[in-house]
Amino acid sequence: MRPTCRTCAIRPSAVCRALPPEALDQINRLSHRKHLTAGRTLFAAEDGDHTVATVLAGVAKTSVTSADGRTQIVGLHFPGDFIGRPHAAGSANMVEAATDMDVCLFDKSRFEALLREHDGLSRLLMARMTEDLDAARQWMFLLGHKSAAERLASFIALCIDRLEPRCGADTEAKPASRIDLPLSRTEIGHFLGLTIETVSRVLRRLQTAGVIEIESGRGIRVVDREALAATASAATD
Amino acid sequence: MRPTCRTCAIRPSAVCRALPPEALDQINRLSHRKHLTAGRTLFAAEDGDHTVATVLAGVAKTSVTSADGRTQIVGLHFPGDFIGRPHAAGSANMVEAATDMDVCLFDKSRFEALLREHDGLSRLLMARMTEDLDAARQWMFLLGHKSAAERLASFIALCIDRLEPRCGADTEAKPASRIDLPLSRTEIGHFLGLTIETVSRVLRRLQTAGVIEIESGRGIRVVDREALAATASAATD
DNA sequence: CTTGGCGATTGATCCCGGTCAAACCGCGAG
DNA sequence: CTCGCGGTTTGACCGGGATCAATCGCCAAG
Numbered sequence: 001m002r003p004t005c006r007t008c009a010i011r012p013s014a015v016c017r018a019l020p021p022e023a024l025d026q027i028n029r030l031s032h033r034k035h036l037t038a039g040r041t042l043f044a045a046e047d048g049d050h051t052v053a054t055v056l057a058g059v060a061k062t063s064v065t066s067a068d069g070r071t072q073i074v075g076l077h078f079p080g081d082f083i084g085r086p087h088a089a090g091s092a093n094m095v096e097a098a099t100d101m102d103v104c105l106f107d108k109s110r111f112e113a114l115l116r117e118h119d120g121l122s123r124l125l126m127a128r129m130t131e132d133l134d135a136a137r138q139w140m141f142l143l144g145h146k147s148a149a150e151r152l153a154s155f156i157a158l159c160i161d162r163l164e165p166r167c168g169a170d171t172e173a174k175p176a177s178r179i180d181l182p183l184s185r186t187e188i189g190h191f192l193g194l195t196i197e198t199v200s201r202v203l204r205r206l207q208t209a210g211v212i213e214i215e216s217g218r219g220i221r222v223v224d225r226e227a228l229a230a231t232a233s234a235a236t237d
Numbered sequence: 238m239r240p241t242c243r244t245c246a247i248r249p250s251a252v253c254r255a256l257p258p259e260a261l262d263q264i265n266r267l268s269h270r271k272h273l274t275a276g277r278t279l280f281a282a283e284d285g286d287h288t289v290a291t292v293l294a295g296v297a298k299t300s301v302t303s304a305d306g307r308t309q310i311v312g313l314h315f316p317g318d319f320i321g322r323p324h325a326a327g328s329a330n331m332v333e334a335a336t337d338m339d340v341c342l343f344d345k346s347r348f349e350a351l352l353r354e355h356d357g358l359s360r361l362l363m364a365r366m367t368e369d370l371d372a373a374r375q376w377m378f379l380l381g382h383k384s385a386a387e388r389l390a391s392f393i394a395l396c397i398d399r400l401e402p403r404c405g406a407d408t409e410a411k412p413a414s415r416i417d418l419p420l421s422r423t424e425i426g427h428f429l430g431l432t433i434e435t436v437s438r439v440l441r442r443l444q445t446a447g448v449i450e451i452e453s454g455r456g457i458r459v460v461d462r463e464a465l466a467a468t469a470s471a472a473t474d
Numbered sequence: 475c476t477t478g479g480c481g482a483t484t485g486a487t488c489c490c491g492g493t494c495a496a497a498c499c500g501c502g503a504g
Numbered sequence: 505c506t507c508g509c510g511g512t513t514t515g516a517c518c519g520g521g522a523t524c525a526a527t528c529g530c531c532a533a534g
Contacts (some may be wrong), residue, residue: 489523501508
């Protein structure tokens with residue numbers, strides 16, 4: 001009953017979907033799954049790691065830290081996302097598990113061989129990297145110009161978008177949806193370029209405005225998706 | 238006397254260097270050079286463009302603009318840089334010439350064919366995209382956590398690093414170096430997440446501090462490289 | 475020459491979010 | 505049960521940079 005690539009639930013949303021069915025057994029041999037508890041380091045900075053990974057469950061974070069200790073989370077990696085730097089020098093930034101998570105690991109050089117062998121995989125990966133770059137640039141806009149409320153709303157919208165269990169069939173809007181935020185208040189601050197206090201205050205303000213409901217700790221319920229989207233992109237209040 | 242790939246001065250620093258000499262005539266036929274005056278649009282947003290490019294001279298900027306008019310410059314493209322989104326849907330952001338510039342254009346599908354044909358080109362491009370992503374993430378740190386002075390110093394250091402005419406042989410420090418900034422004050426503001434007034438003031442402050450000298454307009458002379466690097470602090474690496 | 479336009483500079487004031495400080499809350503250990 | 509600890513919330517105050525506004529410098533057109 002050991003899980004294999006054949007039965008992999010996230011394969012349709014992972015880069016592996018570019019591989020033909022015949023290759024599944026091959027990549028099944030090359031990969032191995034691993035469970036990581038929250039906080040565990042996946043790739044260290046300044047470390048010539050030789051692994052790439054696909055997120056199966058949970059969320060990972062990539063962060064940049066300066067000499068004087070300031071930290072910026074520069075990317076989140078949700079289920080289906082690819083993490084790694086094929087054909088590039090080992091990681092420049094640190095990647096850690098933000099929540100408990102499961103990953104599917106490949107040896108980097110083996111994966112590079114796969115890329116050479118399967119053109120579709122190479123193309124899909126390149127498209128993914130382009131998406132990552134677009135996402136990073138969108139976040140640069142957020143960090144450069146958005147107000148605290150816009151930042152929080154954008155962050156919540158992102159999490160809802162990537163984490164809400166979606167039931168393939170119904171695409172129509174739901175009255176309310178709840179998720180557990182994958183980051184602590186401190187981490188949210190580091191992701192949004194805000195302090196923990198501001199995060200807390202603005203979250204509260206969004207709650208009194210009737211946009212969201214904060215459950216104890218990380219639980220959050222979006223009451224008004226419209227208002228959330230509006231707050232994410234427009235001027236405050 | 239028409240310039241060709243054989244005599245191309247920036248080829249050593251462009252992705253084309255991954256192509257074997259035998260392929261030079263081939264890519265020479267596939268590419269064509271173009272001059273763009275400052276402000277001209279290279280790729281429009283929301284536009285299924287079918288071109289990719291290498292910067293030969295001058296500087297291009299990629300920017301994100303929100304519905305309400307706020308603009309963020311999310312990337313600069315210096316000579317040798319590759320611009321384009323092979324294997325991905327046409328551009329998400331707008332790319333414009335920041336200064337007068339020369340580019341070398343390829344038809345996107347032809348370039349994709351080249352990628353398939355030449356494995357080394359594919360690998361180098363992937364490495365370049367990884368670098369771009371790293372640069373974007375470094376800039377996210379700047380936008381999220383750096384002070385105005387740190388931002389300006391980082392920006393000037395970046396420009397010096399990429400634009401200063403470097404004489405291959407001598408790597409040792411020079412007493413002073415001057416360049417023309419590739420962006421107007423307004424654009425610098427959009428790149429750094431600051432207002433034009435703050436840019437002006439901080440630049441002045443850096444001058445009175447003896448770090449730089451501002452010549453009329455865009456000309457700038459770095460008097461104290463050490464101090465500049467120190468002001469940029471929080472490692473740009 | 476004057477005029478007008480655009481970008482840059484400089485000054486005065488305001489406000490959002492940072493900083494400092496003090497509870498508060500849930501939870502596991504003793 | 506109490507204690508202590510880490511994460512969170514809340515309040516009071518402060519300051520860096522935004523905003524508003526006036527002026528300057530340069531250059532091209534009249």
